[in-house]
Amino acid sequence: PAHGLCPHTDGEGVGEPRFYLLTKESSETFGFCLHEELACQGHVIRQIELGGVAQRRGLQDGDRLLQVNGHFVDHMDHLRVVQKIKASGNQVLLAVLDGDSYETAKSLGRDLSRMLPDDIRPRLCHVTRDKSGFGFSVSCPEGTKGTFQLSVLQDGPADRAGVPPGSWLLELNGDSVKSYSHTQLTKKLKQSGNKVTLLVASSAVEEFYRLRGLRVTAALADTSRLPFKVRELHLVKGPAGYGFLLKEDDCSSGGVGQFLWDVDVGLPAEQAGMREGDRVLAVNGESIEGLDHEQTVHRIRAREDQVTLLVIDPAGDQFYHSVGFGGMVLLCL
Numbered sequence: 297p298a299h300g301l302c303p304h305t306d307g308e309g310v311g312e313p314r315f316y317l318l319t320k321e322s323s324e325t326f327g328f329c330l331h332e333e334l335a336c337q338g339h340v341i342r343q344i345e346l347g348g349v350a351q352r353r354g355l356q357d358g359d360r361l362l363q364v365n366g367h368f369v370d371h372m373d374h375l376r377v378v379q380k381i382k383a384s385g386n387q388v389l390l391a392v393l394d395g396d397s398y399e400t401a402k403s404l405g406r407d408l409s410r411m412l413p414d415d416i417r418p419r420l421c422h423v424t425r426d427k428s429g430f431g432f433s434v435s436c437p438e439g440t441k442g443t444f445q446l447s448v449l450q451d452g453p454a455d456r457a458g459v460p461p462g463s464w465l466l467e468l469n470g471d472s473v474k475s476y477s478h479t480q481l482t483k484k485l486k487q488s489g490n491k492v493t494l495l496v497a498s499s500a501v502e503e504f505y506r507l508r509g510l511r512v513t514a515a516l517a518d519t520s521r522l523p524f525k526v527r528e529l530h531l532v533k534g535p536a537g538y539g540f541l542l543k544e545d546d547c548s549s550g551g552v553g554q555f556l557w558d559v560d561v562g563l564p565a566e567q568a569g570m571r572e573g574d575r576v577l578a579v580n581g582e583s584i585e586g587l588d589h590e591q592t593v594h595r596i597r598a599r600e601d602q603v604t605l606l607v608i609d610p611a612g613d614q615f616y617h618s619v620g621f622g623g624m625v626l627l628c629l
Contacts (some may be wrong), residue, residue: 302473308403311397313362316353317510319387322586326350326388327476330361330381332374337402339369341392355390360398363391366417367514368409379581387515389416416504418466418497419519421457425490430454434465434481442474444481458521460498464581466512467495470618493618524612526577529568533601539563540570542596544589545576547613554584554592556607570605575613578606 318326327348331340338360344351362370364380365388372380381388391412393401401408431452434444444465448454455461465473468484469492476484485492495514497505505512508545539560547553552574559565575600576584579595580603587595596603608616 300449309397310401310406311392313393313396314354314359314511315416315508315510316350316355316390316392318349318353318390319388320349322386324349326381327352327487329357330374330378336395338398340395343407351617356394358395360395361390361392362408362557363389363412365389366415366518368412370408376581382582383578385515385583385585387513389510389516392471396534400486413500413504415499415501415518417464417516418495418501418514419458419460420493420495420510420522421454421459422491422493422522423454423457423459425492426453426488428452430485430492431456432459434478436478436481441477442472444473444476446494454494459496463496463498464502465496467492467514469493477629522615524608524615526606526608526612527569527574529565529571529605529607530568531564531568531603531605533603534564536560536563538565540565542589542593547617553613554587554589556605570607571609573610575610576605576609580604581606 317361320326325345325348326343327350328341329343331342333340334596336358340426341350341355341359341361342357344355344357360370361377362368364377365384367380369377393408393411398408401411423432428449429452431449431454433447434443436449446454446459446461446463446465448459448461448463465481467473468476468481471479471484495512495517497512502512504510539562540556541558543555543557544552545555556565556570556576557572559570559572576592578584579592580594580599584592584595596605
């Protein structure tokens with residue numbers, strides 16, 4: 297089924313934005329191209345692949361892209377928007393407006409960002425227990441499974457970690473709670489030790505997804521309150537090169553990754569903030585997920601005298617994998 301609402305129009309002929317959650321296999325594309333055209337304003341959906349993910353979900357030729365994973369993009373540089381989509385990995389949430397409505401809204405001077413909800417992202421929160429506990433309690437309708445609402449203690453650990461009062465619990469430490477009973481959830485919380493990672497959605501966000509038949513996932517979450525951050529390093533090559541080695545190795549969380557080692561003191565890599573053991577997530581804004589060592593090196597050398605790397609340290613890498621984040625999803629953090 298198409299993951300979107302039927303477009304309604306107002307009195308001036310402007311339809312409402314439609315939302316689509318596109319999910320693909322690693323070997324697939326999303327089945328469309330994003331164009332920047334002289335004759336059309338905005339980021340234009342084109343070349344929709346017959347039978348592809350985009351067509352199956354209902355995207356239309358000429359639709360204008362307004363949001364990527366909850367971020368308004370109509371005002372952004374085209375290349376940056378393309379990179380945001382590529383960085384989404386195998387799942388992306390798009391908000392679009394049909395071409396006629398877009399042109400009409402522009403001609404009327406409408407602020408397109410005001411046509412969209414303020415915040416449609418669930419939230420990932422990492423809560424550290426103090427002597428009073430985690431600072432939240434859980435209620436569940438009697439006789440049901442998987443429906444848990446959180447009461448949050450003001451100024452307690454959960455509140456400080458950004459858990460909204462009255463929010464709904466969706467995942468605990470990377471695992472869905474959909475099949476949990478209240479007793480099972482309580483047991484899981486006790487087994488979590490002093491730290492727990494929650495995927496939560498406010499009532500408004502939960503309703504937004506439910507009304508549109510969309511599944512809320514950690515890949516779409518606001519992660520700004522989490523303790524580990526990805527870092528962007530911009531390196532300009534000096535006379536002695538960049539000053540680091542790239543090695544392929546096993547990730548502590550499983551799979552194979554590309555890691556940075558032998559960072560030379562005083563050379564561009566160290567000056568940019570590179571640390572030994574950092575794992576490379578992207579080169580020049582594009583994910584290296586699925587690339588081998590040789591292909592990654594080729595990407596780094598594609599621009600002769602400079603390169604931008606997105607990296608994460610080992611502790612952060614292990615943490616995000618523990619809550620179900622793959623490498624490409626980290627590009628959106």
